[in-house]
Amino acid sequence: MDEQRTEIASLGEFGLIDHLTRNNETMQAGTMLSVGDDAAVIDQFGKQTVISSDMLLEGIHFDLAYTPLKHLGYKAVAVNLSDICAMGATPTHITLNIGISNRFSVEALDEFYEGVYAACARYNVDLVGGDTSSSQKGFVISVTAIGEVSPGEYVTRSGAQKNDLICVSGDLGGAYVGLQLLEREKRIFLENPGVQPTLQDKAYIIGRILKPEPRTDIVSWLQEKEIKPRAMIDISDGLSSELLHICKQSGVGCVLHEDKIPMHNETREMAFEFNIDPTLCALSGGEDYELLFTIAQEEYEKIVLSEQISVIGYITDAAEGAHLLSRQGNKHKLTAQGWNAFEA
Amino acid sequence: MDEQRTEIASLGEFGLIDHLTRNNETMQAGTMLSVGDDAAVIDQFGKQTVISSDMLLEGIHFDLAYTPLKHLGYKAVAVNLSDICAMGATPTHITLNIGISNRFSVEALDEFYEGVYAACARYNVDLVGGDTSSSQKGFVISVTAIGEVSPGEYVTRSGAQKNDLICVSGDLGGAYVGLQLLEREKRIFLENPGVQPTLQDKAYIIGRILKPEPRTDIVSWLQEKEIKPRAMIDISDGLSSELLHICKQSGVGCVLHEDKIPMHNETREMAFEFNIDPTLCALSGGEDYELLFTIAQEEYEKIVLSEQISVIGYITDAAEGAHLLSRQGNKHKLTAQGWNAFEA
Numbered sequence: 001m002d003e004q005r006t007e008i009a010s011l012g013e014f015g016l017i018d019h020l021t022r023n024n025e026t027m028q029a030g031t032m033l034s035v036g037d038d039a040a041v042i043d044q045f046g047k048q049t050v051i052s053s054d055m056l057l058e059g060i061h062f063d064l065a066y067t068p069l070k071h072l073g074y075k076a077v078a079v080n081l082s083d084i085c086a087m088g089a090t091p092t093h094i095t096l097n098i099g100i101s102n103r104f105s106v107e108a109l110d111e112f113y114e115g116v117y118a119a120c121a122r123y124n125v126d127l128v129g130g131d132t133s134s135s136q137k138g139f140v141i142s143v144t145a146i147g148e149v150s151p152g153e154y155v156t157r158s159g160a161q162k163n164d165l166i167c168v169s170g171d172l173g174g175a176y177v178g179l180q181l182l183e184r185e186k187r188i189f190l191e192n193p194g195v196q197p198t199l200q201d202k203a204y205i206i207g208r209i210l211k212p213e214p215r216t217d218i219v220s221w222l223q224e225k226e227i228k229p230r231a232m233i234d235i236s237d238g239l240s241s242e243l244l245h246i247c248k249q250s251g252v253g254c255v256l257h258e259d260k261i262p263m264h265n266e267t268r269e270m271a272f273e274f275n276i277d278p279t280l281c282a283l284s285g286g287e288d289y290e291l292l293f294t295i296a297q298e299e300y301e302k303i304v305l306s307e308q309i310s311v312i313g314y315i316t317d318a319a320e321g322a323h324l325l326s327r328q329g330n331k332h333k334l335t336a337q338g339w340n341a342f343e344a
Numbered sequence: 345m346d347e348q349r350t351e352i353a354s355l356g357e358f359g360l361i362d363h364l365t366r367n368n369e370t371m372q373a374g375t376m377l378s379v380g381d382d383a384a385v386i387d388q389f390g391k392q393t394v395i396s397s398d399m400l401l402e403g404i405h406f407d408l409a410y411t412p413l414k415h416l417g418y419k420a421v422a423v424n425l426s427d428i429c430a431m432g433a434t435p436t437h438i439t440l441n442i443g444i445s446n447r448f449s450v451e452a453l454d455e456f457y458e459g460v461y462a463a464c465a466r467y468n469v470d471l472v473g474g475d476t477s478s479s480q481k482g483f484v485i486s487v488t489a490i491g492e493v494s495p496g497e498y499v500t501r502s503g504a505q506k507n508d509l510i511c512v513s514g515d516l517g518g519a520y521v522g523l524q525l526l527e528r529e530k531r532i533f534l535e536n537p538g539v540q541p542t543l544q545d546k547a548y549i550i551g552r553i554l555k556p557e558p559r560t561d562i563v564s565w566l567q568e569k570e571i572k573p574r575a576m577i578d579i580s581d582g583l584s585s586e587l588l589h590i591c592k593q594s595g596v597g598c599v600l601h602e603d604k605i606p607m608h609n610e611t612r613e614m615a616f617e618f619n620i621d622p623t624l625c626a627l628s629g630g631e632d633y634e635l636l637f638t639i640a641q642e643e644y645e646k647i648v649l650s651e652q653i654s655v656i657g658y659i660t661d662a663a664e665g666a667h668l669l670s671r672q673g674n675k676h677k678l679t680a681q682g683w684n685a686f687e688a
Contacts, residue, residue, distance in 0.1 A: 049393050053439035053473055053488055059480040060443075095397035097486045099404075129397055131486075136403040138479075142441045142486030144397055 006106040019106065050147035050154065052083035058138040066182040069108055071210040073115025076141045079236065081123055081214035082289040084147035086234035088155035088219055093128045093146040094120070099135035123216055153228070155293070160231035160250035164294035164315040167229075169218045169308050171262040172239055173278060174208035176285025177270040181205065204266040212289040218308060219291075225302050229293035238286040241336040244322055246294065253316040256324045256334060260312040283324070283334075350450040363450065394491035394498065396427035402482040410526040413452055415554040417459025420485045423580065425467055425558035426633040428491035430578035432499035432563055437472045437490040438464070443479035467560055497572070499637070504575035504594035508638035508659040511573075513562045513652050515606040516583055517622060518552035520629025521614040525549065548610045556633040562652060563635075569646050573637035582630040585680040588666055590638065597660040600668045600678060604656040627668070627678075 011019055056062060056076050064072075077094060084091040096116060100109065120127050125145075181202060188195055199206055214234075222229065231250055233242045239261070247254055261282050271278040282288075294315055295303060303309055313325075322334040355363055400406060400420050408416075421438060428435040440460060444453065464471050469489075525546060532539055543550055559578075566573065575594055577586045583605070591598055605626050615622040626632075638659055639647060647653055657669075666678040 049490075051395075051437070051439060051473065051488070051490065053441050053486070054475045055441035055443055055477050055484070055486060057443045057477055057479050057484065060478055093395070095395060095488055097397050097399035099399055099401045099484065129395065131398045133399050133401055134404055135401050135482075135484075137481050140399070140401065140443065140479075140484050140486075142397070142399060142475075142484075144395070144439055144488035146393075146395065 007102075011106065047148035048089075048151050048154065050084055050087050050089040050149055051144060052080055052087075052147075053142065053144040054080050054083065056141040056143075058140070063182075063186070064139070065186050067210065069111040070115035070118070072141075073112040073117075074119045074211055075115070076143050077116055077119035077123075077125070077145075078212050078214050079289060080143040080145035081119070081125065081147075081216065082212070082234040082236070084145050085214050085216055085219050085291060086155075086232055087147065087149065088153060088222070088229065088232060089147035089149035090219065091123060091125050091145055091147040091214070091216065093126045095128060095144045096130040097133075097140075097142040098130070099133045099138075099140035101135050101137055101139070104139070123214065155229050155232040156249075157231050157233050157246050158249040158251075159229075160246050160252050160294040160315050161296070162252060162315055162317055163297055164230055164252075165297060165300060165303070165311050166243070166254060166256065166292070166294050166313040166315065167303060167309050167311050168235070168239070168262065168290055168292050169215050169310075170288070170290040171264045171267065172235065172288050172290060173271065173281030173285050174205045174264050174267040175212065175287035175289075176209075176281045177267050177274065177276070178202070178205035178207075178209035179287070180274055180276075181270060182209065202266065202270070204264055205270055208267075209287060212287065214289060215291045218306075221306060221308075225305070227295060227299050227302050229295055232291060232293035235288045235290045235292055236286055237336075238282075238284040239292065240283040240324075240334050241286070242292050244334065244336050246292070247315075247318070247322050250315075251318050253318050253320040254313055254322045254334070255316060255320075255331075256313040256322075258324055258326045260310060262310040262312075351446075355450065391492035392433075392495050392498065394428055394431050394433040394493055395488060396424055396431075396491075397486065397488040398424050398427065400485040400487075402484070407526075407530070408483070409530050411554060413455040414459035414462070416485075417456040417461075418463045418555055419459075420487050421460055421463035421467075421469070421489075422556050422558050423633060424487040424489035425463070425469065425491075425560065426556070426578040426580070428489050429558050429560055429563050429635060430499075430576050431491065431493065432497060432566070432573065432576060433491035433493035434560065434563065435467060435469050435489050435491040435558070437470045439488045440471060440474040441477070441484075441486040442474070443477045443482075443484035445479050445481055445483070448483070467558065499573050499576040500593070501575050501577050501590050502593040502595075503573075504590050504596050504638040504659050505640070506596060506659055506661055507641055508574055508596075509641060509644060509647070509655050510587070510598060510600065510636070510638050510657040510659065511647060511653050511655050512579070512583070512606065512634055512636050513559050513654075514632070514634040515608045515611065516579065516632050516634060517615065517625030517629050518549045518608050518611040519556065519631035519633075520553075520582075520625045521611050521618065521620070522546070522549035522551075522553035523631070524618055524620075525614060526553065546610065546614070548608055549614055552611075553631060556631065558633060559635045565650060565652075569649070571639060571643050571646050573639055576635060576637035579632045579634045579636055580630055582626075582628040582680075583636065584627040584668075584678050585630070586636050588678065588680045590636070591659075591662070591666050594659075595662050597662050597664040598657055598666045598678070599660060599664075599675075600657040600666075602668055602670045604654060606654040606656075 081091040231246045233245055235242050258279055263278055268278045271281050324332045324334050425435040575590045577589055579586050602623050607622055612622045615625050668676045668678050
């Protein structure tokens with residue numbers, strides 16, 4: 001970006017779109033028509049269409065001080081695909097709208113789109129449309145993801161039943177401590193610009209916040225093993241908040257075992273360094289984009305085959321409420337401490 | 345809005361979404377799952393899915409000084425449905441993402457959503473998802489529209505053939521002069537806040553800019569009469585810009601007859617008052633959201649049955665270029681003077 005700077009105005013609106021979509025290859029057989037017309041046409045071959053939409057705003061959802069644009073593009077796609085996964089569906093297409101101020105160069109936008117296309121390629125998803133506008137201030141990103149699922153096979157938040165096992169993929173809390181670390185390094189840098197951050201041994205947790213991965217692998221694995229979750233959600237706001245969504249929408253309660261919550265060593269160590277309870281990072285941290293789901297007890301034998309899935313509790317009657325059973329054997333009421341976008 | 349002000353923070357993120365979607369009724373039989381889960385599920389019954397996405401940013405696409413929020417909500421939906429119409433498809437669903445700063449009250453948002461739901465109801469479209477975020481500055485709107493069309497029946501920009509007739513629905517230029525009028529009244533108001541604008545006899549052109557209507561009626565009519573346009577586009581950037589899109593993507597040229605361009609009397613009068621050539625308003629004004637399409641000459645007998653459709657020219661070989669034939673019989677080269685979002 002230091003070597004060359006092409007002004008967006010020099011391409012014009014349509015030139016910019018041509019430029020940004022010049023490497024856009026479609027992979028889905030069902031993509032009848034992609035970028036370059038008024039809309040995209042998708043043939044779903046008798047499958048059901050799943051669609052989800054998310055917006056990312058500069059200063060609210062990301063800080064360009066420590067978010068490389070390529071990672072931002074990747075993440076903008078990834079978090080939307082994660083919503084499709086949370087339905088037990090397979091993502092197939094996205095549309096992308098962006099608003100950019102004139103402080104962005106074409107090269108900067110290229111970096112962003114490199115990340116977008118990398119995520120599309122990684123997850124076999126077609127970018128089939130969207131809109132590019134100028135914005136007065138700040139970078140604005142809006143993604144809509146489309147997915148498919150066999151008729152009736154989608155998984156909602158409302159199907160959990162008493163005695164179901166509560167399962168989660170991967171590990172939790174990493175994105176939260178990764179964000180704390182980036183925020184700390186930003187403060188140090190602002191106070192003392194000569195100091196280079198030492199993040200080498202923190203690759204895992206930084207990857208968790210900057211480059212989340214939607215768990216399409218878990219969805220495929222569940223389909224292969226013919227395990228149909230009764231309820232499912234992806235973890236964007238934190239384990240407790242998401243679990244409470246399932247409980248509320250299913251009309252059930254739950255018991256969560258603190259000692260079963262999967263955490264990476266790097267997450268645990270970083271939490272201790274920050275003097276935060278690691279469990280709190282998992283419960284309230286958010287942005288891990290793992291899948292949280294419940295299954296019938298009979299499915300337990302199948303689930304244990306996956307190293308990527310942990311059983312962390314069970315569903316109860318609604319009357320019993322939602323609780324965390326601590327390592328010490330104490331029962332704590334579970335509260336949603338997930339991020340509230342509108343609190344000061 | 346003067347009587348009551350509910351702070352968004354008082355509802356919380358999920359409370360706000362519940363509040364905003366409380367009157368959201370689904371109408372499509374194919375809506376298996378709507379707002380309230382990670383994604384929406386749509387059954388298309390063997391039809392093809394059409395999807396289009398657009399972003400509207402405060403200060404760029406709209407000015408809240410003279411845009412009532414209800415109209416803004418209506419328009420945000422309408423312009424996306426217009427893209428679906430431009431494919432010859434029938435809109436069925438939308439998703440809506442918004443970013444709002446804390447200067448908005450719940451009542452203000454309600455007004456916006458009133459317009460959104462009014463457009464959905466008017467066009468029998470379901471709002472099936474989306475995201476509500478806080479923004480640091482400015483109101484941000486992103487809509488994705490989904491539509492359906494029988495397999496293979498969608499209309500692109502690239503099918504125009506030599507000797508095709510060029511047709512347009514409704515009339516043109518009204519939105520442009522309407523916008524000029526609102527801008528003038530805003531300037532007068534800012535200079536002299538005591539002066540009330542006199543817009544009573546300007547209802548048509550103000551409606552054109554503030555409350556555009558997607559031409560689903562034209563799409564239905566064409567289907568009924570079994571007229572399949574060869575190329576189609578909706579007029580968001582102005583007639584000349586859109587016609588040049590069709591010519592470029594179809595590899596053809598065109599002759600446009602100035603005297604055939606349909607214009608409303610109020611548009612013409614307002615243009616004269618502003619000392620602008622009315623034809624220029626139609627060619628370069630944009631935001632009329634009418635449908636521009638080409639048909640084979642054999643279809644002419646069917647087209648003349650509609651008072652809503654005008655034949656305004658014909659398609660030529662690419663080598664002949666794109667021209668406007670003026671009232672005086674002079675040939676002018678057609679240039680795209682459509683709005684360029686990135687020019688200062």
